[in-house]
Amino acid sequence: MRFAALLAVLTALAGLALAAFSGLLISRAALRPEVFLSLGLLVTAVRAAGLGRAGMRYAERLRGHDAALRGSQRARGEVYAGVAALGRDALSLERSGDVLARAGADVDARQFLALRVTLPLWAFAGALLALLIWLGSLDPLLAALGTVPLLLGALAVVATGPALARLARQEQTLTREHATTLLDTLSASADGAARSVQPRLTRQAHGLTRLSERTAALGARLTLLREVLGGVAVAGVLWRGAHLVGQGELPGPLLAAAALAVLAAAELSGPLAAMPGTRAAAREALRRAAQLHATSPAVQDPAAPRPLPTPQGPGGPDLHLRNVTVRRAGRTVLRGVNLHVPSGSALGLTGESGGGKTTLARLLSRDLDPQEGQVLVGGVPLPDLRVSEWRSRLAVLEQDAPLLDGTVRENLLLGDHHAPDARLRALLDDLGLGHLPLDAWVGDGGARLSGGERARVALARTLLRRAPLLILDEPTAHLDPDTEAQVVQVIRRERRGRTLLLITHRPAPLALTDRVAGLWQGQLTFHGEEPGLTLPGIPVRPPPEPPPQPSPPAPPAVPAVPTPSPLPRPVKEPHP
Numbered sequence: 001m002r003f004a005a006l007l008a009v010l011t012a013l014a015g016l017a018l019a020a021f022s023g024l025l026i027s028r029a030a031l032r033p034e035v036f037l038s039l040g041l042l043v044t045a046v047r048a049a050g051l052g053r054a055g056m057r058y059a060e061r062l063r064g065h066d067a068a069l070r071g072s073q074r075a076r077g078e079v080y081a082g083v084a085a086l087g088r089d090a091l092s093l094e095r096s097g098d099v100l101a102r103a104g105a106d107v108d109a110r111q112f113l114a115l116r117v118t119l120p121l122w123a124f125a126g127a128l129l130a131l132l133i134w135l136g137s138l139d140p141l142l143a144a145l146g147t148v149p150l151l152l153g154a155l156a157v158v159a160t161g162p163a164l165a166r167l168a169r170q171e172q173t174l175t176r177e178h179a180t181t182l183l184d185t186l187s188a189s190a191d192g193a194a195r196s197v198q199p200r201l202t203r204q205a206h207g208l209t210r211l212s213e214r215t216a217a218l219g220a221r222l223t224l225l226r227e228v229l230g231g232v233a234v235a236g237v238l239w240r241g242a243h244l245v246g247q248g249e250l251p252g253p254l255l256a257a258a259a260l261a262v263l264a265a266a267e268l269s270g271p272l273a274a275m276p277g278t279r280a281a282a283r284e285a286l287r288r289a290a291q292l293h294a295t296s297p298a299v300q301d302p303a304a305p306r307p308l309p310t311p312q313g314p315g316g317p318d319l320h321l322r323n324v325t326v327r328r329a330g331r332t333v334l335r336g337v338n339l340h341v342p343s344g345s346a347l348g349l350t351g352e353s354g355g356g357k358t359t360l361a362r363l364l365s366r367d368l369d370p371q372e373g374q375v376l377v378g379g380v381p382l383p384d385l386r387v388s389e390w391r392s393r394l395a396v397l398e399q400d401a402p403l404l405d406g407t408v409r410e411n412l413l414l415g416d417h418h419a420p421d422a423r424l425r426a427l428l429d430d431l432g433l434g435h436l437p438l439d440a441w442v443g444d445g446g447a448r449l450s451g452g453e454r455a456r457v458a459l460a461r462t463l464l465r466r467a468p469l470l471i472l473d474e475p476t477a478h479l480d481p482d483t484e485a486q487v488v489q490v491i492r493r494e495r496r497g498r499t500l501l502l503i504t505h506r507p508a509p510l511a512l513t514d515r516v517a518g519l520w521q522g523q524l525t526f527h528g529e530e531p532g533l534t535l536p537g538i539p540v541r542p543p544p545e546p547p548p549q550p551s552p553p554a555p556p557a558v559p560a561v562p563t564p565s566p567l568p569r570p571v572k573e574p575h576p
């Protein structure tokens with residue numbers, strides 16, 4: 001670092017000295033009128049070109065990088081839009097490392113296309129053409145000797161292009177695979193799967209090293225060839241120029257000018273070697289972007305979206321599932337399901353593992369559409385609404401929802417950007433997280449928190465979202481019974497006025513709901529409502545309390561939900 005600082009000072013001093021000596025030269029030449037016109041003007045031209053070069057380089061960098069950054073901003077936006085359009089369901093088919101590469105390395109590769117291919121190519125072509133015209137005006141052979149070797153150097157890059165492009169593509173693919181394996185390994189490290197993946201990671205790392213070495217070796221050979229050809233061009237100009245000077249056909253100073261100009265043009269061919277690799281990487285990135293856009297998302301916006309229906313209450317519009325059938329991976333998960341969730345009501349959903357509870361929630365959040373039947377929102381088919389508009393009305397807690405790598409506050413503010421610290425603090429305290437500072441760093445996915453803490457921060461984030469429909473998937477998983485009871489109370493308070501769909505295997509949160517339904521083998525069974533059907537482990541909800549009577553005294557209240565116990569399959573009771 002100290003050496004770099006020293007270099008920076010020396011560079012600045014060189015700039016100062018250049019300016020000072022130029023001033024000295026110009027003024028000295030001005031004092032000698034006999035040389036002023038020839039020498040003074042030349043010195044001024046040198047200075048002007050020096051300053052102009054720096055200024056134009058700065059402007060070129062500014063405009064070039066500005067355009068590239070704008071382009072990558074646009075490209076990143078397109079990737080995010082593409083990923084968002086895929087929806088939670090289709091996105092689960094993508095590997096996270098691959099999604100990361102699309103938004104990171106692929107966008108960078110596209111960004112470098114202009115900076116490393118288009119701009120250097122134009123600069124070199126422009127300089128070579130100017131050189132050809134100027135030297136051609138002096139002597140055709142001089143022009144040929146000065147420019148053809150440089151052109152051959154550029155053609156050598158073109159000839160090596162396919163090999164360089166192949167290497168760049170292989171490197172890009174392997175880098176992506178390496179990142180994907182690394183991410184998979186990191187997320188699997190807890191269960192020891194990481195060790196078995198290590199040999200693959202090592203193989204990929206070695207493969208990357210070998211590819212880099214081959215690319216560097218090819219690049220070095222190209223650079224050597226280019227340097228040699230540059231030298232040949234200068235030597236050719238000096239040889240032919242000396243002959244012309246000897247014959248009195250070329251003024252001596254012009255020979256020096258020609259040789260130095262050829263040298264400068266040769267330098268401009270330097271960045272050409274990186275072109276094939278950069279171009280191939282950018283093309284591959286574009287192909288992958290096109291592929292992402294061609295992937296049909298699980299759901300699509302309608303051509304003419306209808307306005308959101310008028311809510312039937314503060315809980316938003318009523319929801320209906322009509323004869324809904326969903327097949328996933330060849331299995332019928334939901335079979336002819338009918339459901340009515342009135343605005344402001346609370347429905348508990350339980351049932352066997354893999355029975356389709358999350359699937360049903362995803363129908364409501366429109367992450368997928370049913371193969372048969374309809375989902376209606378306030379009487380309007382869900383596919384007739386704009387997806388983002390409908391989703392803005394939902395607050396969804398996914399099962400095992402991850403936290404983002406940041407502070408607790410940053411995670412919570414994702415639920416409500418405007419929530420003051422006091423509100424966040426109070427909510428955390430109520431959820432039994434009084435010990436967790438808002439500034440606590442949660443780590444990747446919330447890894448620095450316990451499972452129960454992570455679940456409650458995620459729940460708080462969802463509850464903060466001001467949306468009329470609340471979908472909570474296992475909101476009390478990972479919690480001990482006391483904390484669970486505390487959390488249930490918070491959900492009870494926070495859901496007031498909203499429609500609630502609560503998915504759980506645990507009985508305690510079901511106390512929050514008006515009705516409980518179970519999903520068994522793709523069919524919905526209403527607990528205690530359909531004749532003869534109950535869900536064992538859940539008592540039949542007592543009928544609404546009758547208006548207070550003076551006598552006889554009311555019977556003791558039946559607890560809505562018993563002590564937590566696993567929920568077995570429903571039993572069909574004989575019809576009375």
Ligand SMILES: Nc1ncnc2c1ncn2[C@@H]1O[C@H](COP(=O)(O)OP(=O)(O)OP(=O)(O)O)[C@@H](O)[C@H]1O
Pocket residue numbers: 089090092093328329331333352353354355356357358359360399
């Ligand atoms: N993205 C997906 N692609 C294909 N099939 C899926 C996908 N997600 C889930 N499934 C399948 O759909 C079925 C229902 O899954 P779902 O997650 O809805 O069940 P669940 O009732 O929520 O289960 P659990 O109680 O275990 O969370 C399962 O057989 C599952 O394997």
